[in-house]
Amino acid sequence: MDAAAKVPIEETCIVCEELKSEGIYLYASFVCRSCEEEIIKTETSDPKYKYYLQQLRKVNKSEK
Numbered sequence: 001m002d003a004a005a006k007v008p009i010e011e012t013c014i015v016c017e018e019l020k021s022e023g024i025y026l027y028a029s030f031v032c033r034s035c036e037e038e039i040i041k042t043e044t045s046d047p048k049y050k051y052y053l054q055q056l057r058k059v060n061k062s063e064k
């Protein structure tokens with residue numbers, strides 16, 4: 001597969017798994033703007049935070 005011509009206009013957010021054009025890279029994975037904000041305002045004790053970390057880890061482990 002030739003992925004050299006890939007233009008980073010849209011990336012798949014690893015948290016909501018939707019194509020987004022705005023976001024940041026966390027642990028070499030793309031996280032969209034809204035999810036980034038969610039992560040930031042979520043307490044580390046919140047179960048949701050665990051879910052976000054899980055999503056981030058999932059991508060690191062099984063990269064295609």
Ligand SMILES: [Zn+2]
Nearest residue numbers: 013016032035
């Ligand atoms: Zn997202």
